[in-house]
Amino acid sequence: MANTALSKKELNINVEYLTRVEGHGNIVVNVKDGKLEKCQLEIIEAPRFFEAMVRGRSMFEVQHITSRICGICSTGHCMASIKATEDAIGFKVSEQTKLLRKLLLHLETLDSHILHAYFLVAPDALGVKSVVPLVVTHKEVVLMALRMKKNYSDMCDIMAGRHTHPISICPRGWTKLPSKKDLETMKEIFKNQLGDLSKTVDIFKTVKLPSFERETEYVSLTHPTEYAFYEGDITTSDIKTTISPRKYKEVIHEFHAEHSTAKHSKNKRGSYMAGALARINNNFDKLNEQAKGVARALNFKVPCYNPYMNTVAQLIEVAHCVYDSLRIIDLFLEKGINYAEEVTSWPTKDEWKNFKVTSGTGAGVVEVPRGILVHEYTINDKAIVESANCVIPTNQNLANIDLDMKKLIPEVIDKSKEEITLLSEMLVRAYDPCISCSVHMLKVDFVE
Structure with missing residues (x-):
């Protein structure tokens, strides 16, 4: 996925844990040579069966x-x-x-x-x-x-x-x-x-x-x-x-x-x-x-x-x-109330x-x-x-979070590292994820 705005800046941002969500996982965004190579939310916890x-x-x-x-x-x-x-x-x-x-x-x-x-x-x-x-x-x-x-x-x-x-x-x-x-x-x-x-x-x-x-x-x-x-x-x-x-x-x-x-x-x-x-x-x-x-x-x-x-x-x-x-x-x-229904x-x-x-x-x-x-x-x-x-x-x-992030990152690439990180964290938090239910969120890795 290429975007002209991406070529203006390459990122290397690593947020090990995202607070205020339930569970653990990773966000990985890889922008290199003007190409968005990877942008995804990784859920890393074991299934609960x-x-x-x-x-x-x-x-x-x-x-x-x-x-x-x-x-x-x-x-x-x-x-x-x-x-x-x-x-x-x-x-x-x-x-x-x-x-x-x-x-x-x-x-x-x-x-x-x-x-x-x-x-x-x-x-x-x-x-x-x-x-x-x-x-x-x-x-x-x-x-x-x-x-x-x-x-x-x-x-x-x-x-x-x-x-x-x-x-x-x-x-x-x-x-x-x-x-x-x-x-x-x-x-x-x-x-x-x-x-x-x-x-x-x-x-x-x-x-x-x-x-x-x-x-x-x-x-x-x-x-x-x-x-x-x-x-x-x-x-x-x-x-x-x-x-x-x-x-x-x-x-x-x-x-x-x-x-x-x-x-x-x-x-x-x-x-x-x-x-x-x-x-x-x-x-x-x-x-x-x-x-x-x-x-x-x-x-x-x-x-x-x-x-x-x-x-x-x-x-x-x-x-x-x-x-x-x-x-x-x-x-x-x-x-x-009909208590006979107990x-x-x-x-x-x-x-x-x-x-x-x-x-x-x-x-x-x-x-x-x-x-x-x-x-x-x-x-x-x-x-x-x-x-x-x-x-x-x-x-x-x-899957929707992944696609949201893939659209968001090119749109905010000119912002500072801190702003991009916060916007990414806020995006995931907006979904109010309960990762324990699914298997579990959230560490954020922006990889150059």
């Missing part, structure tokens, strides 16, 4: 195993796992169960998005190395961010027994349903956070993100009547049609890249993007009015082709999740007599903070998992 771990295990316990894939989006993995087992045996959950699962997914999305925006992205925008210096210069903002994150974690505890690795959601429903007092407590927390949400929008109005665009394909769930997180079909900005979750391989084509121990993904192009920006590009019209108001306040318009704006997309989703959570809570406070984590002996399991393959697809997540299991008539496949959002974004 969760698909092998669940083989031979009961469908009623695999969600506890797969939730360990990630400490940030463990609820999402748990949810995708449960949906896959239910789909495999043809089990349909109640509308109450669906709504409560949607509420729990909102809580995890809120917790993760606030973490990313305030603690991983904001230091770059304010010119510091981490959130620690901001404790001195922006103490009240840091305290507010910590309060918001703690509140979302606390509500996850209320809903699922604990935030990380939830215990009360399971195949068929919930082992413990929230009480009226629980719902009232969560509503009060959300109401108290509306001011923090407004302040967050005002703060990020002043944050200047890099100006960069690369038009790509965006992949997400979509639903005809709601902004899709828990249910829906798969769509992309290119095909503009829908694919059922079981046919996810018609869109998500995984492949091996020599420079990565994590698989890459593509559809018709060389890459695609998943995550908040993809969801909003595909489903902007399904956002609630409060979220659309935040989009206007932050001057966000679709389609948006700037990957750095993924953080802004996350803040728009924060508003959507807050107000949709309040809607769900109010619904249950008005009509009540189930045991494993069917009892009496339940087994009427609980029929037929062998089959099912897919569970949900949207987690970093993008569309797929779990697929084949289950036999003894309710045992025979095979599994997990497609992680970060894996799906890796």
Whole structure:
């Protein structure tokens, strides 16, 4: 790949570790004699083999195993796992169960998005190395961010027994349903956070993100009547049609890249993007009015082709999740919860007599903070998992990060070494990668 701008400068930049991302890896950029010889994100950690771990295990316990894939989006993995087992045996959950699962997914999305925006992205925008210096210069903002994150974690505890690795959601429903007092407590927390949400929008109005665009394909769930997180079909900005979750391989084509121990993904192009920006590009019209108001306040318009704006997309989703959570809570406070739907984590002996399991393959697809997540299991008539496949959002974004960097470097080659390094680091951070899920980020090597 040649570019006239590249001949003006040759680079030899080595950043051994990139902070404020989850996991480890390398960015390698090699510009020599005016030629961009190498520009890629290398994932170097060992595979974790969760698909092998669940083989031979009961469908009623695999969600506890797969939730360990990630400490940030463990609820999402748990949810995708449960949906896959239910789909495999043809089990349909109640509308109450669906709504409560949607509420729990909102809580995890809120917790993760606030973490990313305030603690991983904001230091770059304010010119510091981490959130620690901001404790001195922006103490009240840091305290507010910590309060918001703690509140979302606390509500996850209320809903699922604990935030990380939830215990009360399971195949068929919930082992413990929230009480009226629980719902009232969560509503009060959300109401108290509306001011923090407004302040967050005002703060990020002043944050200047890099100006960069690369038009790509965006992949997400979509639903005809709601902004899709828990249910829906798969769509992309290119095909503009829908694919059922079981046919996810018609869109998500995984492949091996020599420079990565994590698989890459593509559809018709060389890459695609998943995550908040993809969801909003595909489903902007399904956002609630409060979220659309935040989009206007932050001057966000679709389609948006700037990957750095993924953080802004996350803040728009924060508003959507807050107000949709309040809607769900109010619904249950008005009509009540049917506690007769509580189930045991494993069917009892009496339940087994009427609980029929037929062998089959099912897919569970949900949207987690970093993008569309797929779990697929084949289950036999003894309710045992025979095979599994997990497609992680970060894996799906890796090829897109590579192509973004290949376009970015020639455009910023006239900047200083420090500026180019920061822009590269910020680009990767914008995707909010969770490398533990994929296999793991980040050392940066610019090789001359």
